[in-house]
Amino acid sequence: MTAIADTQDALKAAAKDLSFYYGPVQALKSVSLGLAERRATALIGPSGCGKTTFLRCLNRMHDLYPGNRYEGQLLLYPDQINLISPEVDPIAIRMRVGMVFQKPNPFPKSIYENVAYGVRIRGISQRQELDRIVEHALRDAALWPDIKDRLHSPAFNLSGGQQQRLCIARALATGPEMLLFDEPTSALDPTATARIEELVTALKEKVTIVIVTHNMQQAARVSDYTAFMYEGRLIEHDRTAKMFTNPSNSLTEDYVTGRFG
Amino acid sequence: MQRHLDQELAELRAEILRMGTLVEEQIAGSIQALVDRNVDLASRIIERDTQVNRLDVDVDERCIQLLALQAPTARDLRFVTTAMKISTELERMSDLAENICERVIELNEEPQLKPYIDIPRMADWAMRMVRECLDAFVRSDTAMARKVCADDDVVDDWTHQLFRELLSFMIENPGTISRAIRLTFIGKYIERIADHATNISELVIYMVEGKIVRHITPPAS
Numbered sequence: 001m002t003a004i005a006d007t008q009d010a011l012k013a014a015a016k017d018l019s020f021y022y023g024p025v026q027a028l029k030s031v032s033l034g035l036a037e038r039r040a041t042a043l044i045g046p047s048g049c050g051k052t053t054f055l056r057c058l059n060r061m062h063d064l065y066p067g068n069r070y071e072g073q074l075l076l077y078p079d080q081i082n083l084i085s086p087e088v089d090p091i092a093i094r095m096r097v098g099m100v101f102q103k104p105n106p107f108p109k110s111i112y113e114n115v116a117y118g119v120r121i122r123g124i125s126q127r128q129e130l131d132r133i134v135e136h137a138l139r140d141a142a143l144w145p146d147i148k149d150r151l152h153s154p155a156f157n158l159s160g161g162q163q164q165r166l167c168i169a170r171a172l173a174t175g176p177e178m179l180l181f182d183e184p185t186s187a188l189d190p191t192a193t194a195r196i197e198e199l200v201t202a203l204k205e206k207v208t209i210v211i212v213t214h215n216m217q218q219a220a221r222v223s224d225y226t227a228f229m230y231e232g233r234l235i236e237h238d239r240t241a242k243m244f245t246n247p248s249n250s251l252t253e254d255y256v257t258g259r260f261g
Numbered sequence: 262m263q264r265h266l267d268q269e270l271a272e273l274r275a276e277i278l279r280m281g282t283l284v285e286e287q288i289a290g291s292i293q294a295l296v297d298r299n300v301d302l303a304s305r306i307i308e309r310d311t312q313v314n315r316l317d318v319d320v321d322e323r324c325i326q327l328l329a330l331q332a333p334t335a336r337d338l339r340f341v342t343t344a345m346k347i348s349t350e351l352e353r354m355s356d357l358a359e360n361i362c363e364r365v366i367e368l369n370e371e372p373q374l375k376p377y378i379d380i381p382r383m384a385d386w387a388m389r390m391v392r393e394c395l396d397a398f399v400r401s402d403t404a405m406a407r408k409v410c411a412d413d414d415v416v417d418d419w420t421h422q423l424f425r426e427l428l429s430f431m432i433e434n435p436g437t438i439s440r441a442i443r444l445t446f447i448g449k450y451i452e453r454i455a456d457h458a459t460n461i462s463e464l465v466i467y468m469v470e471g472k473i474v475r476h477i478t479p480p481a482s
Contacts, residue, residue: 216332
């Protein structure tokens with residue numbers, strides 16, 4: 001399987017019978033889900049359905065805590081490495097699969113250093129090259145015009161929406177193939193939310209996007225595909241337009257129409 | 262979970278039905294006016310069309326507000342967009358009833374050309390289609406909706422038959438032309454009413470199944 005069924009979209013990643021356990025608790029139950037390359041896929045479902053757990057598998061965030069366990073496969077294309085295999089280095093994965101969190105979490109450093117941080121870890125230390133990458137990432141994150149004259153002031157001086165765009169720039173700087181967004185706008189006002197949504201739409205041209213959101217209209221606006229999860233299982237995955245106008249599964253229908261959850 | 266939206270959707274459904282009932286009365290009245298050669302009745306029906314127009318606007322406003330404020334999805338979304346379109350179809354039916362009445366008033370300036378047999382039968386058939394498409398809407402009954410679509414062929418055949426009959430009148434006696442043409446128009450109006458009932462039935466199939474069956478004949482099952 002290298003394409004999403006009934007579409008021309010190539011796969012960027014695919015879970016195959018992926019299960020995940022927090023110690024004795026099973027949070028993902030044999031999830032099989034393909035993520036289309038350079039498209040945005042939204043993960044929706046009620047709290048505790050496993051959507052964030054799934055997202056965190058994609059860049060091995062779960063490795064930070066002991067007692068967590070994966071089963072099945074989570075392949076990253078085109079090389080088809082199994083992301084959750086113990087032989088795969090999580091740091092290498094996080095260079096390829098970046099993450100943006102719910103609350104903006106810039107490092108207590110300057111704007112410039114926030115973006116340069118991951119690039120330095122990659123072994124790039126030449127000033128000119130760093131400057132170029134930082135500017136490029138800040139432009140892609142639509143933050144450059146706001147801050148180009150104060151690159152070396154503290155990141156905490158930025159507004160919430162700007163801090164979130166800085167976190168996106170930081171994630172972009174290492175040249176990832178996939179970006180994960182975990183409710184990226186739940187702490188932002190409507191204007192900042194709209195800017196982030198525009199940004200997600202623009203970034204799709206370059207990277208594959210997976211976004212977890214509780215805001216249905218956001219999922220409908222920004223994503224090409226939507227996956228509905230419930231109690232650790234994938235219930236339905238289809239084009240977003242189909243999911244919000246005529247879903248196949250009655251559970252999905254009840255969820256997107258607000259009848260439960 | 263009982264949602265506030267459910268209440269609003271129920272009110273929208275009730276308003277469509279009010280409109281449907283009024284339109285059925287308009288059509289029945291227009292045929293009654295034809296058969297009884299009743300100009301007063303015809304005039305009253307023409308006046309009453311404004312009530313249907315008002316309901317059409319009300320339904321539209323209600324739907325636009327629902328879309329803006331509630332952002333309905335899936336079957337709720339299909340229900341609201343379908344209601345909007347059904348309202349347009351009903352409004353056009355009422356316009357056709359008005360057109361029938363206009364021809365009735367003109368026809369009454371001359372003696373009756375012939376006994377009206379086929380036209381009332383055709384109209385009964387079309388009115389049953391209207392009633393049934395609205396029933397299909399209320400009950401989300403796609404079997405009924407598909408039956409209405411199939412019934413449309415009968416009205417089409419009747420229209421052709423009526424035209425051939427009236428044509429023979431006109432060939433035989435040019436003095437009948439103005440009346441025969443007006444009756445041909447009335448036949449055409451009834452045929453259009455049946456078409457609108459068919460459109461509503463196709464919309465109901467979309468609302469229930471999420472499948473667009475318009476512009477495909479016969480509607481896929």
